[in-house]
Amino acid sequence: MRKYFPDMWIPIPVNDNMKTKAIFSTRHGGVSNAPYNWLNLNFNRDDCQENVRENFRILSESTGIPMECMVLTKQVHGSKVCVVDKRHAGMGILRQRTFDECDGLITSDKNVALVTFHADCVPVYLYDSNKEVIGLVHSGWRSTLQKISSNAVGIMKDTFDCKSEDIFAVIGPCIHKCCFEVGTEVYEKFFDAFPECTGSFSNKGDKWYIDLVDIIKKTLLDEGIRNSHIRDVNRCTVCEKEYFFSHRGGKGVSGTGAALYMMYE
Numbered sequence: 590m591r592k593y594f595p596d597m598w599i600p601i602p603v604n605d606n607m608k609t610k611a612i613f614s615t616r617h618g619g620v621s622n623a624p625y626n627w628l629n630l631n632f633n634r635d636d637c638q639e640n641v642r643e644n645f646r647i648l649s650e651s652t653g654i655p656m657e658c659m660v661l662t663k664q665v666h667g668s669k670v671c672v673v674d675k676r677h678a679g680m681g682i683l684r685q686r687t688f689d690e691c692d693g694l695i696t697s698d699k700n701v702a703l704v705t706f707h708a709d710c711v712p713v714y715l716y717d718s719n720k721e722v723i724g725l726v727h728s729g730w731r732s733t734l735q736k737i738s739s740n741a742v743g744i745m746k747d748t749f750d751c752k753s754e755d756i757f758a759v760i761g762p763c764i765h766k767c768c769f770e771v772g773t774e775v776y777e778k779f780f781d782a783f784p785e786c787t788g789s790f791s792n793k794g795d796k797w798y799i800d801l802v803d804i805i806k807k808t809l810l811d812e813g814i815r816n817s818h819i820r821d822v823n824r825c826t827v828c829e830k831e832y833f834f835s836h837r838g839g840k841g842v843s844g845t846g847a848a849l850y851m852m853y854e
């Protein structure tokens with residue numbers, strides 16, 4: 590029997606009153622070598638495919654989320670969000686995807702595990718336990734600018750008749766303002782898109798710091814989600830680069846972790 594690694598993932602406090610598993614993976618417990626050490630879940634790096642597959646197997650065993658249930662995004666830092674169901678189970682890991690590139694997934698089906706990939710980019714776990722709908726979004730800075738969380742909530746409303754007041758959001762481990770330093774060009778894009786969010790920006794000399802979590806909160810509030818329904822686990826992946834995969838923490842060379850979210854019966 591493989592040794593149990595209790596720190597291969599952290600539970601995400603979704604409090605959704607449903608039978609769900611919501612987790613975020615750490616670097617620990619996998620078989621990949623540096624610089625992808627250890628639990629790299631990204632098939633699109635120079636890490637060997639067999640290692641990544643084995644890492645998924647280990648994570649599946651540890652979380653109890655079967656690989657046959659997983660649906661993996663093909664992320665492009667855009668704003669598209671796809672609705673998936675049990676017909677998509679296993680896609681991106683055990684078989685080819687039949688859905689488009691996207692940075693977010695939504696489902697109302699049980700035993701469909703949504704999987705998004707992260708190495709600093711913000712994971713947003715969305716749920717409506719009234720309608721039994723869950724969503725997961727990969728919101729890097731480009732997708733945050735394009736208001737991907739707003740798209741996801743819009744689909745929950747339009748496709749599943751979710752009400753804003755029933756929707757909750759939890760923001761998982763990601764780069765926080767302490768470490769998200771950008772140049773003037775990126776700051777200006779954010780300022781143009783969110784001119785009212787002056788509290789989300791600060792500067793030191795010609796460098797700017799942007800609070801992506803704050804901006805995502807603003808996007809969700811604009812969709813009518815209650816402030817008390819939005820929670821940040823408040824873990825910065827760059828500050829904790831030994832524990833979580835971090836693109837910036839690895840100076841651009843890093844493995845990738847994953848967010849997983851599944852309802853089960």
Ligand SMILES: [Zn+2]
Pocket residue numbers: 764765766767768825826827828829
């Ligand atoms: Zn930080």
